[in-house]
Amino acid sequence: MEALPPLDGGRALLVSPNLPPLLEKDSTFMQDRHKTKQQLIEELASLRTQLELREGGGGDTIRSGANPTIPPELYAMIFAQIPLAISVIRRDGFFVYVNPAFVSLTGYGLPDIDREKKWFQAAYPDKEYRRKALYAWVKYQTQQLVTEKVLQVTCKDGKKKSIEFNMITVTDGTVISMLTDVTGCGEVGELLKGKEEQWRLLLDTMNEGFITLNESGIPVFVNQRFCEITGYTQEEICGRPVSAFLDSENLSIFQLAFSQRSRGGFHRYELAVRSKDGRLLYFLISPRPLYDSSGRFVGSFGTCMDISERKEMEKVLKKSGEKLQMALYGADLGMWDLDLTTMSGTIDERAAQILGYGKDEIPSQIDAWDEMTHPEDIPQLKESFNAHIEGHLPVFENEHRMRMATGEWKWVQGRGKITERHIDGSPILISGTMQDIDNRKRVEEELRKRKERLKALANNLPGVIFQFYVRKHGEMGLYYVSERSREVLGLDSNPEEFFARASACVPLEDRSRFLESIQQAALSVCRWEYEGRFVTPGGEEKYVRGISLPEERPDQVIFNGMLLDITDQKRVEDALEESRKRYQYLVESINEIVWEIDATGRFTYLSPNIEKLTGYGQAEMIGKFPHEYMWAMNMEELRGRFSDSFASQYPFVAIEGIIVHKRGIHLSVEVSGKPFFIKEGHFGGYRGILRDISEIKTLQEEMIKNQKLESIGTLAGGVAHDFNNLLMGILGYIGLAKLNAQQEMVVERSLSKAEESCLRAKEIAQRLLT
Numbered sequence: 001m002e003a004l005p006p007l008d009g010g011r012a013l014l015v016s017p018n019l020p021p022l023l024e025k026d027s028t029f030m031q032d033r034h035k036t037k038q039q040l041i042e043e044l045a046s047l048r049t050q051l052e053l054r055e056g057g058g059g060d061t062i063r064s065g066a067n068p069t070i071p072p073e074l075y076a077m078i079f080a081q082i083p084l085a086i087s088v089i090r091r092d093g094f095f096v097y098v099n100p101a102f103v104s105l106t107g108y109g110l111p112d113i114d115r116e117k118k119w120f121q122a123a124y125p126d127k128e129y130r131r132k133a134l135y136a137w138v139k140y141q142t143q144q145l146v147t148e149k150v151l152q153v154t155c156k157d158g159k160k161k162s163i164e165f166n167m168i169t170v171t172d173g174t175v176i177s178m179l180t181d182v183t184g185c186g187e188v189g190e191l192l193k194g195k196e197e198q199w200r201l202l203l204d205t206m207n208e209g210f211i212t213l214n215e216s217g218i219p220v221f222v223n224q225r226f227c228e229i230t231g232y233t234q235e236e237i238c239g240r241p242v243s244a245f246l247d248s249e250n251l252s253i254f255q256l257a258f259s260q261r262s263r264g265g266f267h268r269y270e271l272a273v274r275s276k277d278g279r280l281l282y283f284l285i286s287p288r289p290l291y292d293s294s295g296r297f298v299g300s301f302g303t304c305m306d307i308s309e310r311k312e313m314e315k316v317l318k319k320s321g322e323k324l325q326m327a328l329y330g331a332d333l334g335m336w337d338l339d340l341t342t343m344s345g346t347i348d349e350r351a352a353q354i355l356g357y358g359k360d361e362i363p364s365q366i367d368a369w370d371e372m373t374h375p376e377d378i379p380q381l382k383e384s385f386n387a388h389i390e391g392h393l394p395v396f397e398n399e400h401r402m403r404m405a406t407g408e409w410k411w412v413q414g415r416g417k418i419t420e421r422h423i424d425g426s427p428i429l430i431s432g433t434m435q436d437i438d439n440r441k442r443v444e445e446e447l448r449k450r451k452e453r454l455k456a457l458a459n460n461l462p463g464v465i466f467q468f469y470v471r472k473h474g475e476m477g478l479y480y481v482s483e484r485s486r487e488v489l490g491l492d493s494n495p496e497e498f499f500a501r502a503s504a505c506v507p508l509e510d511r512s513r514f515l516e517s518i519q520q521a522a523l524s525v526c527r528w529e530y531e532g533r534f535v536t537p538g539g540e541e542k543y544v545r546g547i548s549l550p551e552e553r554p555d556q557v558i559f560n561g562m563l564l565d566i567t568d569q570k571r572v573e574d575a576l577e578e579s580r581k582r583y584q585y586l587v588e589s590i591n592e593i594v595w596e597i598d599a600t601g602r603f604t605y606l607s608p609n610i611e612k613l614t615g616y617g618q619a620e621m622i623g624k625f626p627h628e629y630m631w632a633m634n635m636e637e638l639r640g641r642f643s644d645s646f647a648s649q650y651p652f653v654a655i656e657g658i659i660v661h662k663r664g665i666h667l668s669v670e671v672s673g674k675p676f677f678i679k680e681g682h683f684g685g686y687r688g689i690l691r692d693i694s695e696i697k698t699l700q701e702e703m704i705k706n707q708k709l710e711s712i713g714t715l716a717g718g719v720a721h722d723f724n725n726l727l728m729g730i731l732g733y734i735g736l737a738k739l740n741a742q743q744e745m746v747v748e749r750s751l752s753k754a755e756e757s758c759l760r761a762k763e764i765a766q767r768l769l770t
Contacts, residue, residue: 085163085179091141093117096174105163105181107156123153139295140167140175142264150182209283209304212290215297217242217258229306231276245273261289261300270307282311334434338366338416340389340427345369351434354412356405374401374409381414388418389427396430399437411441458482463564464489468499468548470522471556479558488565489544490536507533522557525550531566543570593690595673599683601625601646613669613692615662631658631666649675649683656693668697724762731758 076097079086085102089095095113103109106123113119124130129152136149150164164180209226213219222237230237230245243251250272257269266287273281287302334351338344344364352359355372362368373381377400388396396416401409416432458465465482478495485493491501506514510532521528530546548561587594587607596605603622611617614629621629645652651674658666673688734755 212301214299411438463562468559542567598685
C-alpha cells in the first residue's frame with residue numbers, strides 16, 4: 001500500500017493494488033499531464049465502463065472484497081479548470097475533492113468539509129432543506145429516481161443560493177456531483193423544461209441509440225440514432241410492444257432483464273433486434289430503472305450500442321479460429337509462445353508430442369530449450385531469431401535438430417513472429433509453430449546424396465548433360481549444364497549464359513538449322529536430335545551431336561539430354577563412308593554378282609548387275625531362295641543338295657550350275673561363297689560372288705569339238721592311207737583277173753561289182769584325206 005500526499009489540504013488516500021492499469025500511479029494516464037480535458041474525461045468514462053463490466057451489473061460498481069480508490073490527483077487534473085462546481089463524494093458521504101469552481105460557488109474548501117458533518121449543518125441550517133438533501137443522497141445511492149435536484153444552500157459567507165445537483169457514480173463507488181447556481185432564475189419548472197430540451201437534444205445527437213420504456217415494457221421514447229440504426233421511425237416504434245421487433249428467444253432475454261429492473265437490479269446484456277429491412281441487428285443494452293417520487297417503478301431507460309459489426313467480426317474470428325485449429329491439425333503443427341521479458345515460454349501438447357514429451361515435461365526457460373537444441377544448429381538458430389527481433393526479417397524461421405525424450409535427434413522447423421510489443425515498440429511476445437520435418441530432412445539428405453551421385457555420374461559421362469527449356473512466348477535457356485562443358489566445348493557450365501554462348505559457337509551457315517531444330521522439337525513436343533559443327537572459343541572445330549527427350553509442362557517444354565563430341569566418330573564415319581563408296585563402286589563395276597543370304601537361305605543382298613544377268617531386279621529376288629532361279633534335271637535333288645551344302649556351313653569355290661533367265665534362257669554360272677557369323681558366333685549366312693560362264697562354256701565346248709575333230713582327222717588320215725593302199729592292191733588284182741578271165745562272163749560281172757565297190761571306198765578314203 002502506498003500513500004499519496006494530500007491535495008489542497010485534504011486527507012491522504014490509499015492506493016489499492018487492485019486498481020486497473022488505467023489508474024495505477026505509474027500508468028501513462030497518470031504520467032501524461034498534457035492531455036486535453038476532453039481526452040481525460042473520455043478516458044475516465046472508459047474507465048468507468050471497464051469497472052462496471054468487471055462487476056457484472058447490479059448497480060454495484062465496487063467488487064466484493066476489493067476497495068479500489070481513485071487518487072485525488074486524477075480528479076484535480078480533470079476538474080480543476082472546469083467552470084462547473086464539482087465535488088467528489090465517497091459512498092460513505094466523505095468528500096474527497098472539490099474544484100476551485102465549487103469553492104468559488106459555496107465558499108467551502110476541502111478543509112472546511114470535515115468528517116463530522118459540521119459543515120453540513122452550516123450549509124443546510126434549515127431542517128427541511130437538510131432533510132431533502134439527505135433524502136436525495138439516499139435515493140441516488142439506492143438507485144431510485146431523484147426528482148428533487150434544486151436545493152437551497154447557505155454559503156460560507158452566509159448568502160443563500162439555489163443550486164441544482166447532478167450526480168454520476170464512478171469506478172470506486174464515489175459520486176461526482178455537478179453544482180449549478182440557479183439563483184435568480186424564474187420558475188424551477190421552466191428551468192427543468194429547458195434542461196429537458198437540452199437533454200433531448202443531447203440524446204438525439206449522441207452516437208448510441210437511446211430508449212425509454214414504461215412500466216409495461218412498451219417503448220415511449222427513442223432517440224434519432226436508434227431510428228437510424230433500425231430503420232424505423234419514432235411513430236413506428238413508440239407504443240408498440242417489443243415483441244414486434246424480437247424473435248421468441250430474444251423476447252425471453254428482454255423479459256427476464258426487464259423483470260430484474262423492475263425489482264431494482266440492472267446489468268448490461270446483448271439483444272438481437274430485427275430491423276425494418278429484415279436484417280438482424282445486435283445491441284449492447286445498458287439499462288437503468290425509473291422510479292416516481294414515491295419510489296414506485298415506472299419504467300426504464302438505457303443506451304443501445306450497435307455491436308452488429310462486432311458480432312460479425314466475432315463470428316469471423318470464431319470461424320477463423322476454427323479454421324486455424326483445423327489448419328494446425330491438418331498441417332500437424334505444434335504451437336509455442338516465448339515471453340521476451342522473462343525469457344520463458346510455453347508449448348502446446350502437439351509440440352511436446354513431436355519431441356516425445358508430455359506437455360508439462362518440457363521446461364519453460366529458454367536456456368533449457370537451448371540445451372535441447374543440437375550444438376551445431378544453435379548459431380544459425382540464434383542468428384535467424386535475432387534478425388527477426390532486430391527487424392531485419394519479417395518472420396523468424398529456422399530448421400534445426402532437437403533432442404527427443406529418447407535421446408535421439410529430430411529435425412523440426414520453427415516459425416514465429418512478434419505478436420505483442422511495448423508502447424515504445426520493443427517486443428514482448430513471440431508466437432509461432434513447430435513442425436516435424438524429420439522425414440523430409442531424411443528424404444532431402446537422400447536426395448542430396450543422390451544428386452551428388454548423379455552429378456558425379458554426369459561429370460564422368462563422355463558428353464555434356466543438360467536441361468533445356470523453351471517457354472510458350474519463345475524464350476529459351478538452360479536450367480542445368482554439367483561441369484564437363486568446359487572440357488568438351490570449352491564453355492563454363494553457368495546455365496544463365498550457356499545458351500547464348502553456345503549458339504554463338506555454331507557456324508553462321510549452320511546456326512539457322514540449329515535453332516529451327518529446337519523450335520520444331522518444342523512445337524511438336526518430340527525428340528530433339530542435331531548434328532553439326534561447333535567451333536570452341538579457342539578456335540577448335542568439332543562435330544557435336546545433341547539428343548534429348550521432351551517433357552511438356554503447363555508453360556514450357558523441358559528437354560533433358562546430352563551433347564556429345566563426335567569429332568573422332570565423324571572422322572571414322574567419313575572414312576567408312578568413303579570406303580563404302582569405293583566398295584560400292586567396285587561391286588557395281590565388276591562383272592561378277594555379289595550376293596548375300598541369311599541363316600534361312602534367303603537372299604538379303606544382290607549387286608545391281610543381277611538384273612543384267614537374270615532379267616530379275618534386286619527387289620524381286622531379295623527374300624527368295626537361290627534354288628528358285630536354278631535348273632536341273634531333278635529339281636528335288638537340286639534342293640536337297642542346296643540344303644545339305646547350306647547346313648554344312650563350309651566355304652565353297654567355283655561351283656557350276658545353271659540358272660534360268662527371266663525370258664527362260666538357261667545360263668551357266670559359277671558360284672563361290674563363304675559363311676559369316678554374327679554375335680556370339682551364331683551363323684549369319686553366306687556371302688560370295690556369282691559369275692556368268694555361259695560364253696566360257698560355249699568356247700570350251702567348241703574347243704573340245706575341234707580337239708575331237710582334229711584327233712579324228714589325224715586318225716582318219718592314217719587309216720585312209722592304209723585303206724587306200726589296200727584298195728589299190730585289190731583293184732590291181734581285180735584288173736589282172738579281168739584280163740585273164742575275159743571269156744567267162746560271170747567272173748567278169750562279179751569282178752566288175754568288186755571293182756565298183758573298191759572305187760566307192762577309194763572315194764570315201766579320198767574324202768577323209770581332204
